[in-house]
Amino acid sequence: MIAELGHFALILAFAVSMFQTIVPLVGAAKGWPAWMEAARPAAIAQFGLVALSFAALSFAFVTSDFSVALVYENSHSAKPMIYKISGVWGNHEGSMLLWVMILALFGATAAAFGAQLPPSLRARVLAVQASIGAAFYAFIIFTSNPFLRLDVPPFDGRDLNPLLQDPGLAFHPPFLYLGYVGLSMTFSFAVAALLEGRVDAAWARWVRPWTLAAWMFLTIGIALGSWWAYYELGWGGFWFWDPVENASFMPWLLAAALLHSAIVVEKREVLKSWTILLAIMGFGFSMIGTFIVRSGVLTSVHSFASDPARGVFILAILAVFVGGALTLFAARSGSMQAKGVFAPLSREGALVLNNILLAVAAFVVFVGTIWPLVAEMLFDRKLSVGPPFFEKAFTPFMIMLALVLPIGAIIPWKRGNLRRALRPLRGAIMLSFAVMLLAFAVSTGHSALAVIGAGLGSWLVFGAGAELWFRTGSSGFARLRRLPRADWGKAIAHSGLGITFIGISLLMAWQVEDIRTARIGEPFSVAGYEITLLDVREVQGPNYISTTAEMEVARDGKQVALLYPEKRVYPVQAMPTTEAAIDSGFLRDIYLVIGDPQDGGGWAVRSYIKPFANWIWLGCIMMAIGGMVSLSDRRWRVAAGAHRQRVAGVPAE
DSSP, X not given: OHHHHHHHHHHHHHHHHHHHHHHHHHHHHHTOHHHHHTHHHHXXXXXXXXXXXXXXXXXXXXXXXXXXXXXHHHOOTTSOHHHHHHTTSSSHHHHHHHHHHHHHHHHHHHHHHOTTSOHHHHHHHHHHHHHHXXXXXXXXXXXXOTTOBOSSOOSSOXXXXXXXXXXXXXXXXXXXXXXXXXHHHHHHHHHHHHHHTOOOHHHHHHXXXXXXXXXXXXXXXXXXXXXXXXXXXXXXXXXXXXXXXXXXXHHHHHHHHHHHHHHHHHHHSOOHHHHHHHHHHHHHHHXXXXXXXXXXXXXXXXXXXXXXXXXXXXXXHHHHHHHHHHHHHHHHGGGOOOOOOOOSSSHHHHHHHHHHHHHHHHHHHHHHHHHXXXXXXXXXXXXOOOHHHHHHHHHHHHXXXXXXXXXXXXXXSSSOOHHHHHGGGHHHHHHHHHHHHHHHHHOTTOOHHHHHHHHHHHHHHHHHHHHHHHXXXXXXXXXXXXXOHHHHHHHHHHHHHHHHHHHHHHHHHHOEEEEEEEOTTOOEEETTEEEEEEXXXXXXOSSXXXXXXXXXXXXXXXXXXXXXXXXXXXXXXXXXXXXXXXXXOSSEEEEEEEEEEOTTSSEEEEEXXXXXXXXXXXXXXXXXXXXXXXXXXXXXXXXXXXXXXXHTTOOOO
């Protein structure tokens, strides 16, 4: 009965989304206030209905209702409760239900807190948002119904994919979807602005918080996925340029470009067309990611290799919305004339270069991701595009971006002088150069990657600090506390990017890997550490059987850590997984993986010493915190922007 209630609520949400799409658009076109106002209660009602539907599916998973086919396929009575809950979105149908619930949540949030928006713009934004929801409700109801019943309920389920039974994967998809779907709001604002025929500073101020929120959630989601891949897959890496990883990285790059482009529109009312295009393409790449993950056309260790027919449906949605938006963009391009001019050497010029670098980097990732599919379709050739391509093609753009960011944050608007802009950054330049010399001295092989990466990362960190100090003027520390939160957020986010640069470059340049057969009681040395396999035993878990090794790590005769790497087998799915054991430190990780028993005795063991590994995720956390701090700045709230307009005597409509 609960499942049927969830199904009925989902159908009602579909009907409400259709109403919310049509009525407010007609009202905005005709100038009928009541019809425009209908969008707000409809958006809230739609979210309530889809939340009820999601709660019904969650109840079926928590109570192990195996009469529901989705629960049978993706759960088991012996599974820990956290994975019963995460199993709701650990599959295609449930994850799509989460997708539309978050979509409706953003629409309801805009309805609840967008009272200061011009009524016609608000009505159109909510109508476009509802039209996206209607398309995905249809997709779920007609191709991916999560509430299908089995005629004969089985005694137990088939369990969730063991790779997904991990805390990192329990939280990774919701944050990622908050980012993916958050870009739908920027898309809705862009299309609404095109329908209105007006893109101005007020519009940029309204769209920035949504862009910032989406970028922040994407940062958290990508970081969680990277962290999961690092410790769960047992491959020792943090990024593999996997199609699904790339599917989330491309919108992140475009969202970062959109965020910086909106600043130019707000401050100078230029780059309007480019900003609208980025808003459309950011959501378009989110849709491309959804297609990659769910169509089965590209394989990945963590994709939903689903029915290709579903992929065609998603491709049709992508074509309608992105194609329609681009057509509207072409038709209205004449109404988005820039009001200001600027010299190439100015903050506007730096932000344009920033945008170009991010957009081209996203295009490089897109080409590398989609090329195997194109080659197979057009040339009947099986190709694999791996890390070497991405690292060589992508890295130069990130190097140029790192060089530009601190200068672009300080150089004046409209027209600047490079020598004058570099003056406040002299301390940052000297400190970065000192870090480069230190990295060169420590590098045993004089690795260029370590030196360049450490220098660029330090340049971003010290440059962000120098910019904050520059903004204090002659007031010094007294002024620092009074700086706007957006300035602090930007500095924290740029510093986080620098910390991530340092972590990635030093890890890749200095990590040590050792693969060998280890015998119990016989120590071996790796990069100055003495590692001893003490014991290997079988352990019964709640829904798995584990081969657990006990390994001691010592240095200079003193014990550093006792680690317990595992190999697990989940009997229901007969699938093995690797659980790496990691001793994390601020400056290094000791990473151990136990393999299979060897014919001549002993066990296969992989050992890694990974310098600065945690700096990668520390930098991501700092970027997300920077986004949160900026988002808390009252200047970027919709109401604050609208209030300033009314005070200045500018009509709200």
